[in-house]
Amino acid sequence: MIIGDSAGAHFHFPEQWLDARLLSRDLLTHLPYVVSNEFDWPMMSFTTGYKNITWPVVDGYAVSVYSFLKHRNLCNHRDYHNLGINGAKARDPPTYIRNMSIRNNRTDYPLLLFYEFVGNDVCNWYNDTEAHMTTPKQMKKNVLETLHILDSLLPSGSHVLMTGLANGSFLWEGLRSRHHPIGRLNRDVRYPEFYDFLTCIGANPCNGWMTTNDTLRRITTERAEVLSEVIHNVARAHRHHFKNFDLDYISCPLTTIVENWVKHHGKKDIWKLIEATDGFHPNQLAGNLIAKHVWQHMKENLPHFIGPENPHNERIAAIFGDQGGYN
16 A cells, blocks of 8 residues: 555656657547546556556556565455555645545554655745745654554554655756657757746746756755655654554665666666656656565565465465456
8 A cells, every 4th residue: 555646646647648749549549537547547556556558658567566465475466555646745644544444453454555755845836945845844743643643544563664755856867958748849848948838837846856946956855855864763763653553764766766777877868767748757667666676675674564475375376366357
């Protein structure tokens, strides 16, 4: 299960809809479905992905923590819950998880929950963006409030893995010299111009990182690092504080996989990990790499979070098959 933001929900706006060279009637076939789902694809996310979709506007093999868990123990079949919300930040979970029947904490098995808010606490569309960033004091209060609510909802023996915020400075590094889909035809709109346009109309989702202003990008990165340290400190101080779950922390997986990508491919290919349309979200490739990284981290450092392999997997498969797949 994940509570988080649009990255956790796997936001994807098809770039073909903005690239005049690619647009066709067939490419709009799934438009109502995509829009009604608010451009989110949780079925292909790094946590709850369970479905491989090949459409004209999305083509990706989904690798997820859920897929690894299911392979490890078939009793996890179809047991996933994605509460990623576009635009969500650390203050938001108490407004919706409190009223949701997430689990029966008296009869259900323990849950693995990801707490993931990688950017919106420093990203906003205000001109005075720094003034509207979450402060360290607010972050600590928000995190602790959410954890206390979760303690009243989750089954005993559950595990919560918290992530830090991303270092979004890689967005500028990876995209500044590339053309945005809307400018590919005439090669006249690069990402810096696209960012400036969004800022001009008040629609830039992250004025702090999606900007040509070096100083503002540095300030945003510094605040993200401070807020990540707040989350880390909470996890460290409250590791075994709660009745129904233990707690741990992982540095933002997106930042880690970008750093690893640069080591092997160089900065010029960072764009291959970023959603082309918004120039902001991790794409399917990045999501798959994040899932593999998080899974390996838990296997090596938190094996009790994922549990042992089920020795009865073969018998379960023989009796139930794939149970009609996932649809």
